[in-house]
Amino acid sequence: MMQEALHSYQLNYQTIAWIDLLSTPHSFEELVEENDIIKIDSFGENFDVFKGLLKWGSESIKKEEFHQISKEEIDILPNDKGRIQYSRQAYLGFKEALKFVENCVMKKGNVRFMNTPTAILQMFDKKNAHQILLEHHVAKTKFLGTVRSYEELHQMMNQAKEHQVFIKLAHGSSSSGVMAYRRSKSREVLKTSVEIDKSSALYNSLNISTYRDATKIKLIINQLAKEHLIVEKWEPKATFNNKVFDLRLVVIGQKVEHVVMRSSTSPMTNLHLGNERGDLNGLIDYLGNEKWEEIKKTALQAVRSFQGAMVTGVDLMVQANSHKVKIIEVNAFGDLVPRIVNSEGRTTYEEQAFIIKSIFDEVLT
Amino acid sequence: MAADFFYNKKVHQFTKSEGITEKNSVYRLGLEYMDDEDQKLIELIDAFLQDPNLKEVIGLSIGIWADAYDSDCESIINKLVEEKEHLQHIEALFIGDMDFDECEISWIQQTNLNAIFKNFPNLKVFQIKGSEGLALGEIEHQNLETLVIQSGGLSKNVLQEIGNATLPKLKHLELWLGTDDYGYDCEVEADILPLLEDGKFPLLFHLGLQNCIDADDIVQLISMTPLQETILSLDLSMGTLGDKSAEGLLNAPCMPQLCYLNLSSNYLSSGIGQKIKEKFPHIELKMGEQKEEDVYDDETYRYVDVGE
Numbered sequence: 001m002m003q004e005a006l007h008s009y010q011l012n013y014q015t016i017a018w019i020d021l022l023s024t025p026h027s028f029e030e031l032v033e034e035n036d037i038i039k040i041d042s043f044g045e046n047f048d049v050f051k052g053l054l055k056w057g058s059e060s061i062k063k064e065e066f067h068q069i070s071k072e073e074i075d076i077l078p079n080d081k082g083r084i085q086y087s088r089q090a091y092l093g094f095k096e097a098l099k100f101v102e103n104c105v106m107k108k109g110n111v112r113f114m115n116t117p118t119a120i121l122q123m124f125d126k127k128n129a130h131q132i133l134l135e136h137h138v139a140k141t142k143f144l145g146t147v148r149s150y151e152e153l154h155q156m157m158n159q160a161k162e163h164q165v166f167i168k169l170a171h172g173s174s175s176s177g178v179m180a181y182r183r184s185k186s187r188e189v190l191k192t193s194v195e196i197d198k199s200s201a202l203y204n205s206l207n208i209s210t211y212r213d214a215t216k217i218k219l220i221i222n223q224l225a226k227e228h229l230i231v232e233k234w235e236p237k238a239t240f241n242n243k244v245f246d247l248r249l250v251v252i253g254q255k256v257e258h259v260v261m262r263s264s265t266s267p268m269t270n271l272h273l274g275n276e277r278g279d280l281n282g283l284i285d286y287l288g289n290e291k292w293e294e295i296k297k298t299a300l301q302a303v304r305s306f307q308g309a310m311v312t313g314v315d316l317m318v319q320a321n322s323h324k325v326k327i328i329e330v331n332a333f334g335d336l337v338p339r340i341v342n343s344e345g346r347t348t349y350e351e352q353a354f355i356i357k358s359i360f361d362e363v364l365t
Numbered sequence: 366m367a368a369d370f371f372y373n374k375k376v377h378q379f380t381k382s383e384g385i386t387e388k389n390s391v392y393r394l395g396l397e398y399m400d401d402e403d404q405k406l407i408e409l410i411d412a413f414l415q416d417p418n419l420k421e422v423i424g425l426s427i428g429i430w431a432d433a434y435d436s437d438c439e440s441i442i443n444k445l446v447e448e449k450e451h452l453q454h455i456e457a458l459f460i461g462d463m464d465f466d467e468c469e470i471s472w473i474q475q476t477n478l479n480a481i482f483k484n485f486p487n488l489k490v491f492q493i494k495g496s497e498g499l500a501l502g503e504i505e506h507q508n509l510e511t512l513v514i515q516s517g518g519l520s521k522n523v524l525q526e527i528g529n530a531t532l533p534k535l536k537h538l539e540l541w542l543g544t545d546d547y548g549y550d551c552e553v554e555a556d557i558l559p560l561l562e563d564g565k566f567p568l569l570f571h572l573g574l575q576n577c578i579d580a581d582d583i584v585q586l587i588s589m590t591p592l593q594e595t596i597l598s599l600d601l602s603m604g605t606l607g608d609k610s611a612e613g614l615l616n617a618p619c620m621p622q623l624c625y626l627n628l629s630s631n632y633l634s635s636g637i638g639q640k641i642k643e644k645f646p647h648i649e650l651k652m653g654e655q656k657e658e659d660v661y662d663d664e665t666y667r668y669v670d671v672g673e
Contacts, residue, residue, distance in 0.1 A: 161400050163434065184434040184472055189673075210673070236466035239369055244466045267466060286369065320467060321378045321428060322397050 001336075002039065005349035009357045018043045022052030022097060029104045032111060035363070037356055039114040039311070040101070042173070042333035043094065047079045054086055057093030064088065067226040082203040084169070084177050084194065088228040091171035095121055112359075114352065115332055116308030123306055123332040126170050126230050133327060136305035139298055140327040141317070142233035146170070148225050150218040157183070162233050166267075167221065170228035173333070176204050177224060180234055180267035181217070190217045191267055194224065206273060208266045234267065236320035240283050243276075245269065246317040246328060249299040250335050250348050253310055253355050256296045257342035258335075287323065295325050302327045311335050311352060368393075372424035372457035372490055379409065385418035393462055395428020406430050410444055414451050424457035424490070433463065434472040437498050442480055449484045456487065457511075461494035468495075469673045471517040471547040475499035482506045496548060499523055504530035511537040516576075517673050518547030521556045528559035535566040539573035539600065544672045553582040561586075563593045573600035573627075576669045580604030580631060588613030598625040602653065603670035606631035612640075620645050629653025630670050 006013045014031055021028050032038070043049050054074050061068040066088035069077065098117035105111045122128050130143035144160050147153045147167070157165060164182035172178065179192040190211040195203045200223050211217050237244040243263040250258040261278035262269040269275055284292045299314040306312070313334015317326050335348040346354060368376050374391040385392065394409050406429075413419065427445075430438050438460065445452065458481065461473050473495025479502030481491065489510045493499065496516035501523060509532050514523070519542050527540070538560070543549045551557065557574065559565065572592070574583050584606055592599075596619065611633055614620060626648050628638070638652045658665040 163399055163432070182434075182469070184432075186435075187472065189469060234466075236464070239464055239466075241369070244464065265465070286375075319397075320464070321393065321395060322380075323378070 001338075001347070002041070002349045002352065005347065005353040006356070008350070009353040011353060011356060011360070018049045019046065019052060021101070022049065022056060022093075025097075025100055028101065032104055032108055034108050034110055036108075036111045037114065037359065038101075038105065038111060039352070040098070040117070040120060047081075050090060051075075051077060053090040053093035053097070055093065056096045057089040057091070060092040060096065061089040066228055080201070080203075082205065084202040084204060084224065084227065086227075087169050087171050087177065091124065091228075094124065094171075113308065114310050115312070119306045119308035120332040123309065123312070123330050124171055126168060126172075126329065129306075129329060130230075130232075132305050133302060133330075136301070138302045138305055138327055139325055140302070141166075141235050144231040144233060146228065146230050148229075150221040150225070152225075153181075153221060153231065156231060160233075164234040166232045166234045167224070168230050168232065169224070170230050173331075175268050175270040175273055177202075177227065178268060179221070179224070181221070182234065187212070188214055188217055190220065192220070193268060193273060194220060196220050196223065208268055208273060235317065235326065237269075238318040238320045238323060240278060240286060243278070244320075245278050245283070246315060247295065248334065248337060249296070249314045249316060250337055250340075251299055251303045251312050251314055252335070252348060252351050254300060254303070256299055257351065258337050258340045258348050260337050260340060287318065291318075291323060291325070298325045298327060302330050306330060311348075313337075368426065368459065368462055371426050371459055371462070371492070374424060376424075376426055376462075378428075379413050381409065381412045385413070385416045385421055388418075388421045390422055391424030391426065391457065392422050393426040393428045393459075395426075395462065396431060397429075399429055399432055399434065399468065401429075402431050406441060407444055410441070410448070414448055419451065420454055423455065424459075425452070425455050426459035426462040428462045429467055433461075433468050433474060435474065437474040437476040439476040442476060442478060446480045446484050452485070453487055455485065457490035457492075458485065458488055459492040459494070462492075463494065465673065469517075470495055470515065470671055471497060471543075471673055473497065477502060479503065482509075496520065496523060496543075501526040501530075504532065506530075506532055508534055510534050511539075513537075513539040513573075515539075515541045515671070516543050516548075517541075517669075517671050518543035518545065518549035519551070520548050521551045524551055524556040524560070528556065528565075532566055534568055536568050536570040537573075538566065538569060538571070539575065541576035541603070541671060542574065542579070543576055544578040544669050546672060549578060551579070553579050553586055557583060557586060558590065561590055561592060563591075565593070567593075567595070569593060569596055571598040571600070572596050573602075575600055576603040576671050577601075578605055578667075578669055578672075580606040581610035584610045585613055587619060588617040590618070592619040592622070594622055597623060599623055600627040602627045602629040602631065602651075604631050605667035605669060606633060607667070608632075608634050608637045611637045615640060615644055620648070623648050625649045625651075627651040627653075630656060632656055632658060632667055 058071045068089050102117040133140045167179040169177035181190050193205050195205045245263045246269050248260045249256045261280045263278035264275040303312050313331040315328040371391050376391050376393050379392040475495050475498045477500040482504050492513040494515045496519050633655050
């Protein structure tokens with residue numbers, strides 16, 4: 001879709017697939033030229049790309065204790081669709097690859113990024129992203145820390161006096177590995193799209209499962225804790241039309257013009273989990289213009305915290321009851337909001353193409 | 366925030382700093398988080414009671430109290446009763462206004478709410494969410510028009526208390542019955558039939574028996590039992606109703622009198638909806654979205670909408 005937009009603005013472009021960048025990095029080195037503008041896009045869910053990232057990350061993961069796989073084993077890793085594993089190693093590989101891209105570019109001079117590798121990596125590390133938002137005094141959901149086990153999670157919740165939390169993969173995208181967990185004195189419940197099979201392997205599913213059996217909950221959390229996990233306070237979201245909602249605001253060049261409201265009857269609002277787009281205009285009417293301006297302002301402030309970020313998808317929640325505005329996270333690859341256009345009639349990709357064209361036009365005149 | 370709207374009005378969250386600013390309004394009193402202390406809610410209630418515009422509030426909703434998943438709201442109810450002379454103008458009251466993002470509905474710790482019926486004779490609307498620990502006691506109220514209990518599992522004790530209630534003005538009765546996993550233990554005939562008795566609620570206009578694991582049995586009961594002729598609106602949504610039982614509605618004695626029938630979110634085919642529409646074109650039928658059965662190891666499972 002980005003390519004179509006570039007094409008319609010008569011911009012010359014070249015693409016390099018993630019798999020090619022990872023397997024034959026010199027092809028990128030040859031491709032990039034002075035005055036280029038580079039957009040780094042998501043590596044998606046391609047299994048060969050995933051294996052490539054694991055290889056790139058196979059050295060740096062050795063210094064850590066997270067779930068890891070050696071170079072030799074990667075070659076024979078079966079394609080087990082939806083399985084959650086080696087997420088930290090894939091991130092470290094991603095980091096190496098982006099560093100490589102940055103180094104190539106530095107040699108060329110006057111090459112610009114839509115989102116710089118540094119900004120992307122900051123956004124892709126949820127712990128780091130929380131710290132950056134905190135340093136910039138951005139209103140956000142509360143970060144409680146990282147955990148390595150179910151027991152650690154309980155200690156953390158005791159200490160923080162929180163009874164409900166979100167547990168997330170530190171480097172997961174969309175709802176991958178997200179778990180909503182709450183407990184009382186006598187009960188606990190885990191809601192998640194993660195499923196566990198008989199051999200304790202974890203998978204992402206398209207359904208939200210509810211687990212109430214403590215033994216099973218413990219097993220799932222302990223299994224997932226082999227990856228890098230962060231914990232956030234589960235702050236109740238406001239409801240509209242009897243569903244909780246949050247917002248995906250795409251910020252392109254310091255403007256918020258593409259917004260999707262995601263409504264849900266579960267704690268996970270991601271649209272691919274069967275949730276609906278909500279009635280945004282109705283919501284703005286309900287919240288009032290002042291609140292709407294505050295929402296946009298907060299999203300912009302969040303993005304400004306990540307230096308070098310030009311195209312991002314900000315997930316933002318309005319808190320239940322108090323209607324406080326809080327950033328959930330800022331996504332480096334968050335511009336996929338099909339069919340949404342701004343007042344000029346441009347999609348997120350067309351808007352980016354428009355900006356790129358203006359940059360080039362400026363250079364030429 | 367369970368309800369954006371209550372008593373047909375937008376619900377405003379009461380804060381000490383803003384106070385009451387809206388006329389003819391509905392306000393919610395609740396903690397921002399469960400983990401706050403109850404003392405703070407009592408303080409908030411005090412600030413609310415001292416607000417010079419208190420008389421402008423016609424609907425009051427009690428949201429989160431401290432540790433609502435472990436601790437009941439007795440102290441809050443006691444406080445409302447103590448201060449009752451300042452609250453007699455309140456027409457609508459909601460206890461337990463929290464949604465699933467704030468508390469599992471089956472974890473909300475209710476208490477004996479009999480004192481509400483006894484001490485607030487001017488109430489028109491009373492809504493309760495959550496039914497663990499809930500008791501209503503002997504109910505006698507001369508003005509109550511609407512009673513709503515939203516639950517993941519209502520106990521037969523509460524149903525019997527409603528069955529024995531004296532509510533001469535009751536027009537709207539809405540019960541989410543839920544499932545046995547979370548406290549539903551009714552026997553349909555023994556516990557639901559008394560609610561349908563002619564003259565039990567002489568002005569009853571709307572009956573909702575929703576979110577019920579025994580939806581098939583309830584519909585079978587309704588298919589055989591005439592409903593009081595004042596009942597013009599019936600809501601059987603959110604349950605586990607299948608086509609076979611729903612067929613019974615085609616010959617149910619209540620159908621000619623109904624103006625509105627809600628069967629949304631059950632396990633029905635569009636065919637059954639069509640049959641009802643053809644036979645009873647005068648009924649505004651709401652089918653909404655229907656659910657699909659889950660199949661595990663050759664067994665089929667049906668779920669209520671709110672079973673938690």
